[in-house]
Amino acid sequence: MNAVLVDGTGQAPFHGSLAVTGDRISAVGRLDGWTADRVDDAAGKALAPGFIDAHTHDDAALLEGLLEPKISQGVTTVVTGNCGVSLAPLALAPGDILPAPLDSVADRSWFRFDRFADWLAALCDTGTSTNVVPLVGHGTLRVKVMDDLSRPASDAEIAAMEAEVDNAMAAGAFGVSSGLFYPLAAAAPAAEVVHLARRAAAAGGLYTAHLRDEADEVIVALEEAIAIAAEAGLPLVVSHHKVSGQRNHGRSIETLARIAAAARQQPVFLDAYPYTAGSTTLNERSWAAASRTLITWCASRPDLAGRDLAEVARDMELSEVEAIRALQPAGAVYFMMDEGDVERILCCPDTMIGSDGIPADRHPHPRLWGSFARVLGHYARDCGLFSLEEAVHRMTGLTAARFGIEGRGVLAEGAYADLVLFDPDAVSDRATFADPCQPSAGIDWVMVNGEKVWSEGRPTGARPGRIAVRA
Structure with missing residues (x-):
């Protein structure tokens, strides 16, 4: 209840509530008079399809x-x-x-x-x-x-x-x-x-x-x-x-x-x-199109993950092309x-x-x-x-x-209850190229098929996901 509903269709957000029964959305809009086993107050935050x-x-x-x-x-x-x-x-x-x-x-x-x-x-x-x-x-x-x-x-x-x-x-x-x-x-x-x-x-x-x-x-x-x-x-x-x-x-x-x-x-x-920046295997073709190359993994030198290729090549006393060949197999981020x-x-x-x-x-x-x-x-x-x-x-x-x-993909009666509640004023990416494994800010909770999988900044441990079905 008390959510700003962003329904996935592209139409303007609107204030209202959403009801979930089992794995499905059972109602969307003004739900005055409804009762439920559990009520979550969205506090005016945005509720969208997952x-x-x-x-x-x-x-x-x-x-x-x-x-x-x-x-x-x-x-x-x-x-x-x-x-x-x-x-x-x-x-x-x-x-x-x-x-x-x-x-x-x-x-x-x-x-x-x-x-x-x-x-x-x-x-x-x-x-x-x-x-x-x-x-x-x-x-x-x-x-x-x-x-x-x-x-x-x-x-x-x-x-x-x-x-x-x-x-x-x-x-x-x-x-x-x-x-x-x-x-x-x-x-x-x-x-x-x-x-x-x-x-x-x-x-x-x-x-x-x-x-x-x-x-x-x-x-x-x-x-x-x-x-x-x-x-x-x-x-x-x-x-x-x-x-x-x-x-x-x-x-x-x-x-x-x-x-x-x-x-x-x-x-x-x-x-x-x-x-x-893009990311793929460490290869000469992608390197040639990039202004900077950052190593993401290296089978023979795991310690190089996160380091700049130019710096690594200097340490190895090799050209960057020679270093690419010497470090195979490996992966990289390319600023290109x-x-x-x-x-x-x-x-x-x-x-x-x-x-x-x-x-x-x-x-x-x-x-x-x-x-x-x-x-x-x-x-x-x-x-x-x-x-x-x-x-x-x-x-x-x-x-x-x-x-x-x-x-999936919309807030509508009968759709699967895949939902995300977030703060539009606070949501932001915290992952950086230097420190990439950081959860985003402003995500309150996430629900898949009617079960919360993310809440209070951590996974809940639930695994309610399914193989999607073609319409």
């Missing part, structure tokens, strides 16, 4: 614990398996090589689910603190069925991957993701991805794409993703949209115009995170985007919010812990980039609609 993280790599983290980086900032549903990298279906045998970027998303011991359904069953058995919208990764499928990733898949290998997509979609996947930027999938032609996307389309799914290039060739890569989705006949989500490298600053004007034009012909959407581009992309009406955080990093990008609070606090309240209701819409109703998630 946030939906449109882009995560939480596949293994969901099995490891309570996903504190997400629930602490109000996230109640996560979209997993992005960038062509899903934990399943892939069961590694002893001695099998785990190629990048799979090695940055999860330890090899987690790759033990030969069927997509096995991983989903494990999530149900262990319980999760958030709901899950799973994608199956093209890169993971290549590792499973191919003995050489440096070439296109053969007809037989494509058929094997198609069968895996069929199985994943039948088990509950929402679609297929790709990461043609990465070495494990760089040799795949567009036609190979089209085959898998068609299988997802046949089951009502979508296609999410980490573009083959987000720097100088970003338009070419964008055209490829648009063409794949058009040929396969399914919606496209352009993952963590950005333009990288100083000479590409400002080109979001060009990319957003192309996305808007394509969206007039076919369903094309995008997600973004609210930072000017322009603030104007970030704001322009965030302002696009079709932009969903996705953290793209990597829980396995020893020293993660602060987006893992702070993305959603940063949108609410820094960009909506402090910068006035958009209204509170629009910010919430980008994190809730818009994402639920684009991914086709049943019963």
